[in-house]
Amino acid sequence: MHPDKLKQLASQVLTLEAQAITQLIARIDDRFVHACELMLHCQGRIVVLGIGKSGHIGGKIAATLASTGTPAFFVHPAEAGHGDMGMITAQDVVVALSNSGETDEILTLLPLIKRLGVPLIALTGNPGSAMATMADVHLDVSVAQEACPLGLAPTSSTTATLAMGDALAVALLEARGFTAEDFARSHPGGRLGRRLLLLIDEVMHTGEQMPRSKPDDVLKDALLEMSRKGLGTTVVVDGDEQVLGVFTDGDLRRTLDRQVDVHTARVAEVMTHPCKTIAPGTLAAEALQMMQQYRINALPVVNSAGKLAGVLNMHDLLRAGVL
Structure with a gap:
């Protein structure tokens, strides 16, 4: 035929x-x-x-x-x-x-x-x-x-x-x-279950794993913190762990385009602020949607008091099978 x-x-x-x-x-x-x-x-x-x-x-x-x-x-x-x-x-x-x-x-x-x-x-x-x-x-x-x-x-x-x-x-x-949560309870297995049940708390980086910098840190030290933690970002916090902004790989490229001296510039001068954040207890699928919407690869997890609770990276969601 x-x-x-x-x-x-x-x-x-x-x-x-x-x-x-x-x-x-x-x-x-x-x-x-x-x-x-x-x-x-x-x-x-x-x-x-x-x-x-x-x-x-x-x-x-x-x-x-x-x-x-x-x-x-x-x-x-x-x-x-x-x-x-x-x-x-x-x-x-x-x-x-x-x-x-x-x-x-x-x-x-x-x-x-x-x-x-x-x-x-x-x-x-x-x-x-x-x-x-x-x-x-x-x-x-x-x-x-x-x-x-x-x-x-x-x-x-x-x-x-x-x-x-x-x-x-x-x-x-x-x-x-x-609700979506009700649907998740009926689909606990496989990729669908992971998308609907997994919370960011289960995959985010906490404690010493979180890349953190102070606003007065020189840019060179912020870059070293980013390299040590390997998440493509460092979260800028004050003495009380209140999140002030982030410095990311993208910020670094923009900074180098401006020919800023990484040995003398302070991270507060080149960070992104305010920055996108997410609350603990959020579904990992919602975090993924937010990252895709704003085209970002990492998110500070900030509690109700505005303090840093964790850092979430796109690769964490990939490893968890959310994407």
Whole structure:
């Protein structure tokens, strides 16, 4: 097949799936609000059901809900019919997925779900289906056309269902006041966890590791302090450890351009002041964002009394896996 034809087919798929998602916007109505209210008031867990491709989408929706503050898990309908139905309690809410709305394995479970008094939210592509009729809330995720040229493989329909699941999860996240710190507690492992959990206190340099200079120090001595500590900066402090400014590699280049005598000039004459600082207890990810925003490689960590508590360097964040 010619490369241009492959590109054309791929573009058609993306266009059809984008249209399927766009068409959902008009369906965000009181039924969507009711579904959110049922899930917000749930005293147990959100139980997501689906089979085949809808099952894969259901697993992703359950995972997204769980990671954004709404406890949820996925149950395979066929397994539920052979014992796993015991995982569903009267305190739960069931979210059932089926493009046809007539999936036998799910329909078999609905009378039992109703008998428990469990609220049922159905996401289907058929508002007249049995699942839609039996549901407490039906969310229409029907699509005009599958992206599959045969019109058979679930493509646009699964994309639309996944997008509606994301809409539910994010709406619930906002309604619960879910914060970045809450998100971090759900993602303690890997790079994401480090970005969200690591505090600068755990990686900053303290005590004798901090490069410090007095405002009356000659520039030569400040340069020696920078070299000894190897952080590309020295923090200028007074006798009470109050931060007055910083002298950095960048300041050195600007100083040399001015042909200042490093043997006689005082560091107070060439330091950057006031300088950017950060407070202890700040997330390392926030420190990284600040460094990138202001294009700096080091930050003095200053406590509420204005005193130097530590020095943070970009390389510390790199070693910690924050970047």
